[in-house]
Amino acid sequence: MSDADASGKQKEAALKALELDPNLAEAHAAVANVRIYEFDWHTAEDEFRRAAELKPSDATVHNSYAVMLMDLKRYVEAETEVRRAHELDPLANVPKVNQELELPLLEGKLDEVIRNGQDMLSANPLFMGTYLPLIEAYTLKGLGDKAISARRAYYAATRDSELDEAMGKEFVLGRFSGAIKAEIAIMLARMQTKHVSKIEVAIRYAQVKDRNQTIIWLERAFSEQEDVVDWINDPIFDFLGDDARFNALLRRMNLPWARS
Numbered sequence: 001m002s003d004a005d006a007s008g009k010q011k012e013a014a015l016k017a018l019e020l021d022p023n024l025a026e027a028h029a030a031v032a033n034v035r036i037y038e039f040d041w042h043t044a045e046d047e048f049r050r051a052a053e054l055k056p057s058d059a060t061v062h063n064s065y066a067v068m069l070m071d072l073k074r075y076v077e078a079e080t081e082v083r084r085a086h087e088l089d090p091l092a093n094v095p096k097v098n099q100e101l102e103l104p105l106l107e108g109k110l111d112e113v114i115r116n117g118q119d120m121l122s123a124n125p126l127f128m129g130t131y132l133p134l135i136e137a138y139t140l141k142g143l144g145d146k147a148i149s150a151r152r153a154y155y156a157a158t159r160d161s162e163l164d165e166a167m168g169k170e171f172v173l174g175r176f177s178g179a180i181k182a183e184i185a186i187m188l189a190r191m192q193t194k195h196v197s198k199i200e201v202a203i204r205y206a207q208v209k210d211r212n213q214t215i216i217w218l219e220r221a222f223s224e225q226e227d228v229v230d231w232i233n234d235p236i237f238d239f240l241g242d243d244a245r246f247n248a249l250l251r252r253m254n255l256p257w258a259r260s
Contacts, residue, residue: 023054025054026051032051039252039253048068060085062081063094073233093196097129100112101130113137114137125153130157139236164180180204197221197226199231203234206240215249216238232253
């Protein structure tokens with residue numbers, strides 16, 4: 001099933017649930033998530049607020065609302081929501097990652113991301129959600145060796161020896177860009193026989209500051225209805241801020257921070 005088909009079925013189910021019970025918080029939250037992927041930010045926010053009114057103790061609602069606010073670069077409000085989600089469910093990994101890694105990453109607090117990420121991996125090296133923000137913080141800080149080491153640790157944890165070994169060969173030579181390009185080559189080869197996230201390919205090209213290829217793969221991810229909206233504000237793409245193609249893509253998603 002494609003992402004578009006899944007979203008359509010989610011929308012149909014959520015609207016049906018609201019028809020049966022207009023006071024069902026989970027249905028309002030589900031509609032909000034659908035509206036996000038239709039880039040109807042105003043309606044999505046109204047639905048999240050209604051869900052939170054109906055069920056203020058639901059950590060998932062607060063966390064999802066926080067993610068939407070992060071998409072919109074409304075970081076102060078996002079901090080309030082993600083903190084509330086973490087308070088409501090302190091053992092859940094996702095609100096913790098959003099509060100301690102994702103939000104600080106978006107705010108440019110790279111040292112905080114690195115410190116928190118290292119602590120979280122020490123406590124649980126098998127929680128995969130820790131790796132990407134930590135890798136990006138290392139990359140943005142210019143710590144290529146640490147970024148590659150963290151990426152290889154991720155591949156070791158997921159038992160992807162092909163990518164681990166390919167990156168390792170370049171890493172031994174001290175070539176950050178070579179390691180990333182080796183990773184990209186394998187991802188493109190795999191694409192011939194199975195699904196590979198196009199947004200992940202775009203991120204790799206952004207790591208080596210390849211403007212044209214980053215745009216190409218962002219546009220391809222968008223055209224294939226991947227989850228671009230939750231990634232496009234990532235600081236790894238900040239170097240594209242003055243690119244007309246990048247801002248055209250932002251406008252297609254109705255993002256208020258797009259440049260004219």
